Amino acid sequence: xxxxxxxxxxxxxxxxxxRRKALSKVTxxxxxxxxxxxxxxxxxxxxxxxxxxxxxxxxxxxxVRYGDVTAEAGGAGLRARIGMLGHDLFLYPELTAHENLTFxxxxxxxxxxxxxxxxxxxxxxLGERAHDAxxxxxxxMRQRVALERALLHQPRLxxxxxxxxxxxxxxxAALVARLKEEQGRGxxxxxxxxxxxxxxxxxxxxxxxxxGRLMEVGVGEGSLRERYRAAIATA
Amino acid sequence: MSRLNQIExxxxxxxxxxxxxxxxxxxxxxxxxxxxxxxxxxxxxxxLFLIAALVAGVSSAIFLFGRKPTADxxxxxxxxxxxxxxxxxxxxxxxxxxxAWGIWWVWDARLTSSLILWMIFVAYLLLRxxxxxxxxxxxxxxxxFGLANVPFIFVxxxxxxxxxxxxxxxxxxxxxxxxxxxxxxxAFLLLFLALLSMRARLQQQRVRIEQLYLAEDxx
Amino acid sequence: xxxxxxxxxxxxxxxxxxxxxxxxxxxTTLFFALTVVLVFAFGLxxxxxxxDDVAAAILWIATAFSGTLALGRTFERERQADTLRALMxxxxxxxxxxxGKLVGMLLLMGLVELVLVPLIGxxxxxxxxxxxxxxxxxxxxGTTGFAAVGTLFAAMLVRARSRDVMLPILLYPITVxxxxxxxxxxxxxFQARPDEALAQFWIALxxxxxxxxxxxxxxxxxxxxxx
Numbered sequence: 300x301x302x303x304x305x306x307x308x309x310x311x312x313x314x315x316x317x318r319r320k321a322l323s324k325v326t327x328x329x330x331x332x333x334x335x336x337x338x339x340x341x342x343x344x345x346x347x348x349x350x351x352x353x354x355x356x357x358x359x360x361x362x363v364r365y366g367d368v369t370a371e372a373g374g375a376g377l378r379a380r381i382g383m384l385g386h387d388l389f390l391y392p393e394l395t396a397h398e399n400l401t402f403x404x405x406x407x408x409x410x411x412x413x414x415x416x417x418x419x420x421x422x423x424x425l426g427e428r429a430h431d432a433x434x435x436x437x438x439x440m441r442q443r444v445a446l447e448r449a450l451l452h453q454p455r456l457x458x459x460x461x462x463x464x465x466x467x468x469x470x471x472a473a474l475v476a477r478l479k480e481e482q483g484r485g486x487x488x489x490x491x492x493x494x495x496x497x498x499x500x501x502x503x504x505x506x507x508x509x510x511g512r513l514m515e516v517g518v519g520e521g522s523l524r525e526r527y528r529a530a531i532a533t534a
Numbered sequence: 535m536s537r538l539n540q541i542e543x544x545x546x547x548x549x550x551x552x553x554x555x556x557x558x559x560x561x562x563x564x565x566x567x568x569x570x571x572x573x574x575x576x577x578x579x580x581x582l583f584l585i586a587a588l589v590a591g592v593s594s595a596i597f598l599f600g601r602k603p604t605a606d607x608x609x610x611x612x613x614x615x616x617x618x619x620x621x622x623x624x625x626x627x628x629x630x631x632x633x634a635w636g637i638w639w640v641w642d643a644r645l646t647s648s649l650i651l652w653m654i655f656v657a658y659l660l661l662r663x664x665x666x667x668x669x670x671x672x673x674x675x676x677x678x679f680g681l682a683n684v685p686f687i688f689v690x691x692x693x694x695x696x697x698x699x700x701x702x703x704x705x706x707x708x709x710x711x712x713x714x715x716x717x718x719x720x721a722f723l724l725l726f727l728a729l730l731s732m733r734a735r736l737q738q739q740r741v742r743i744e745q746l747y748l749a750e751d752x753x
Numbered sequence: 754x755x756x757x758x759x760x761x762x763x764x765x766x767x768x769x770x771x772x773x774x775x776x777x778x779x780x781t782t783l784f785f786a787l788t789v790v791l792v793f794a795f796g797l798x799x800x801x802x803x804x805d806d807v808a809a810a811i812l813w814i815a816t817a818f819s820g821t822l823a824l825g826r827t828f829e830r831e832r833q834a835d836t837l838r839a840l841m842x843x844x845x846x847x848x849x850x851x852x853g854k855l856v857g858m859l860l861l862m863g864l865v866e867l868v869l870v871p872l873i874g875x876x877x878x879x880x881x882x883x884x885x886x887x888x889x890x891x892x893x894x895g896t897t898g899f900a901a902v903g904t905l906f907a908a909m910l911v912r913a914r915s916r917d918v919m920l921p922i923l924l925y926p927i928t929v930x931x932x933x934x935x936x937x938x939x940x941x942x943f944q945a946r947p948d949e950a951l952a953q954f955w956i957a958l959x960x961x962x963x964x965x966x967x968x969x970x971x972x973x974x975x976x977x978x979x980x
Contacts, residue, residue, distance in 0.1 A: 661922075661923060679905075
């Protein structure tokens with residue numbers, strides 16, 4: 300188990316598949332309490348960047364440091380401090396929500412996983428459906444279960460790939476509130492999203508990605524949507 | 535093509551061109567006469583097939599565990615060599631069997647083992663070609679397993695065969711045949727070394743081109 | 754070490770739970786094994802009497818074919834919601850995940866064999882109860898070898914293209930020694946004058962194979978699975 304880190308540093312990160320460049324010399328950093336948004340069109344490289352940050356993928360060039368530790372040196376201890384909500388949700392459709400959370404909780408070494416799972420589901424408003432198979436859930440409900448899965452082991456770094464997809468008003472607000480809560484506890488959050496209006500005001504860092512390149516890093520005036528359009532236009 | 539490769543190829547070519555005369559000069563084998571002489575190509579091919587398999591397996595291990603990307607180029611080149619020399623072995627074997635015993639395939643232990651190992655490397659090449667991105671690592675795993683399997687293949691096929699009538703394609707060798715054999719072995723070895731290093735370098739250059747392509751895109 | 758076991762057991766339990774919900778893989782694999790036995794029987798039984806050693810051959814061929822399908826189906830499940838990635842993301846020991854998957858596979862194939870062996874005994878009058886310990890040892894050792902290589906390859910191929918056909922192409926040549934040992938060992942037990950010593954030799958070879966390849970698979974699982 301490594302110590303909690305306060306800073307995530309990405310240096311000149313590149314990743315290619317044969318001739319296709321998914322990421323190109325991406326450099327940025329963020330600190331504890333940051334909510335960094337990865338914004339960009341489809342195919343910009345957001346999912347690839349998240350996968351690298353989650354140590355699922357190795358970069359072709361460049362590196363990531365979690366505090367002072369690299370992904371390789373961190374190993375399993377580092378993975379215990381990372382929580383990820385993937386695009387495909389990472390849930391076993393045949394199992395119930397409760398079983399899913401209990402399994403992953405135990406896998407992450409969370410003490411008393413079964414009751415923690417129950418509590419998490421109750422908090423997400425899914426208490427009644429906790430013992431139903433996930434395959435019967437709507438996309439939005441599955442998203443909520445998947446989010447609880449990512450947060451169950453109280454990670455230091457939270458990586459979210461399109462977390463607002465399929466969520467209704469109430470769930471969106473709940474998620475935003477939850478993210479702010481985690482932010483208050485010093486968690487670093489990196490989230491990729493298309494929902495600019497939702498995250499406007501939530502983000503402390505804005506990273507525009509296009510064709511694998513980071514276009515602009517900065518919080519400025521005007522609405523997020525305007526800034527996004529401007530950044531993409533200058534590409 | 536490097537200087538060394540040119541010399542290797544020239545020498546190999548010359549030696550192979552001369553080899554029919556040298557083979558002709560060798561004494562006849564007692565039971566099979568002229569037909570046995572295919573052995574002078576069959577045996578070196580079989581040895582080099584095994585050596586290529588060994589190189590492929592070891593390079594794959596270095597690539598997987600030592601994480602040296604150049605090792606992968608050598609593994610791929612060696613696997614291709616294994617398939618090529620395997621084909622020569624598997625064609626000359628039956629040709630010999632046909633003339634010596636009247637049937638194409640006699641389930642000889644060594645030939646059967648070679649067939650299995652050859653198939654492992656063909657599967658490796660299919661994986662590299664059609665497996666999509668990331669198949670270099672997958673192939674390395676496959677080649678490593680293939681190499682580890684060699685003793686098991688030989689033992690199991692051998693014991694399996696001893697339960698049937700024995701027909702060995704490779705008899706023991708009288709001394710006078712040693713000369714031409716080593717001549718052919720050397721010729722094939724030069725050919726193998728030249729082709730292996732050329733193919734490995736070709737692969738490395740392909741990888742380099744991809745990198746340059748990517749770098750140029752960035753400018 | 755205890756962490757390794759803990760994770761492996763977790764994975765096995767999870768796989769059993771998932772399978773228990775629908776029994777899809779178990780039932781389809783079993784039925785497929787039956788189909789293979791029938792199809793081969795039609796080819797190999799002449800005038801109502803089986804050719805020598807057919808029972809042994811069919812047993813192992815049916816096991817290998819149905820095992821390959823089951824491997825494909827099991828890992829296809831992990832592909833659905835990308836859960837294999839989730840397993841790799843966890844702080845668990847990667848080889849432990851492999852071990853868990855392997856045990857799950859062994860349980861499934863063991864179940865198939867539990868059905869196939871009596872069936873073979875019935876259809877081909879094979880003396881399955883004459884040397885039960887030897888037969889069991891052959892089946893356990895052989896299935897372990899096949900599953901050890903198969904689980905690694907199937908996991909490896911989860912994100913590859915053409916994975917459906919790639920698995921048999923890669924798996925069968927590597928598991929040839931297992932097939933030879935299994936079939937010849939079983940045939941040695943089923944023949945008119947059973948050769949126990951020969952069967953023991955094949956069992957020893959299989960055990961050796963298992964040790965080598967399970968170890969190799971545990972070592973290579975992590976480097977091969979990380980992109």
